[in-house]
Amino acid sequence: MNSQRYIYPYPHPAVTTDVVLFTIQMDTLSVLLIERKNPPFQGMWALPGGFLDIAEDLESCAKRELQEETGIKGIYLEQLGTFGAPQRDPRERVISVTYFALSPSDHLCPRASSDAAEAAWFPINELPELAFDHAQIISLARQRLIAKLGYSTIAFQMLPETFTLSQLQSVYEVLLNEALDKRNFRKAILARNIIRETGETARHGNHRPAKIYQVLNPRQVEIIK
């Protein structure tokens, strides 16, 4: 099919993108992985990602690979870092530009596809053995995510468009791995003027209904304070 050959006067590395996609499931921070169906590392789990098309933007590549391999699209992506240790891929020299991404927990239907045997969520503390240097990439992504909680509106990317303050607090508690005071949390969030009441309430369960909020600037992550 493609018998063309691409010729250069000096050696070129391959470039890939990989995405660390986080979500929270059952109060647990989880990462999306795909099972590799081809060598190298056949049968092992890896981050969704793949080779950059020659005319394609880096972030577009990350989004495309994520959608091809898992069916997930339309989410927040941020560049994490670039990994290029000379032997990180046994096939050839590969430079991987990595992104991290967050998904609300109600978007959760990764599907297997042509490039991946299977896609599945793994709790961050129960990761399988990972292909390439992907364990290191996930570790960096987690650090960054937690750091950004403190000075950005990134947490909202893990919630649906509308949410209750309890849901928001739960996101912070899971990521920070500590309990927060309800009154102080609400005071701090409301003082930032980044969310507003929708006027709706959620009556789920045998207790008082919760006010439903939404972010003022939904599709963007802002730096605060």
Added chain:
Amino acid sequence: MNSQRYIYPYPHPAVTTDVVLFTIQMDTLSVLLIERKNPPFQGMWALPGGFLDIAEDLESCAKRELQEETGIKGIYLEQLGTFGAPQRDPRERVISVTYFALSPSDHLCPRASSDAAEAAWFPINELPELAFDHAQIISLARQRLIAKLGYSTIAFQMLPETFTLSQLQSVYEVLLNEALDKRNFRKAILARNIIRETGETARHGNHRPAKIYQVLNPRQVEIIK
């Protein structure tokens, strides 16, 4: 000399590294640039950098190119981000992995070399027109540098091994572009327990000599608070 050809079954981009090297000269934040002596952008100024050797680590490449083009070595480097817009280089698809770096102002003797017509420091607010997307890269580097001032020990990378508190304060003032209160600044720095007195004093000029300090962990940038 090199008539070899490198052949791949699908197109590969080229990968470069570029370095944004900052220093402070005469109370002004400055960036090191080189004048391009070859096309594209011949005669324009650009960041020091160049193509990745196929078996070379990314950071090693950045350090090597910096040394080759400017003679500067042994400084702190941190990955900044990767730039890969499809048309950013008119020759071929080029992905640039960028680093930012800081140098004490007493290291300042960039020299021209084989790859660059000339190397020179430019005040950040008086940059010439720049090749490629290098203006954007410098802008990002500056933001990162200023952000890291607040939560890391990065400022010490702009000073020699030993320094006075006034010198340190001057670094912060130049980067933040605002005057700081001397007493509050000293209190805050000393409270962090990251520097110690050497016992020496600097008697430069007709005024009281300043105590000389040094960083406890010199060669590393730490995240604080």
Added chain:
DNA sequence: TCAAAAGTGTTAGGCTTACACCCATGC
């Protein structure tokens, strides 16, 4: 003795943290 930069504490106000009870609903 004068000029120049080094060095040094205190106070007020704001922000952070700790803490406990009533409310609205479903069963």
Added chain:
DNA sequence: GCATGGGTGTAAGCCTAACACTTTTGA
């Protein structure tokens, strides 16, 4: 009416920010 999570205010302490004068030296 009771169990469940939703919703609310205050007080103490800590941290931040404002502020001025004395010290040491070289000329």
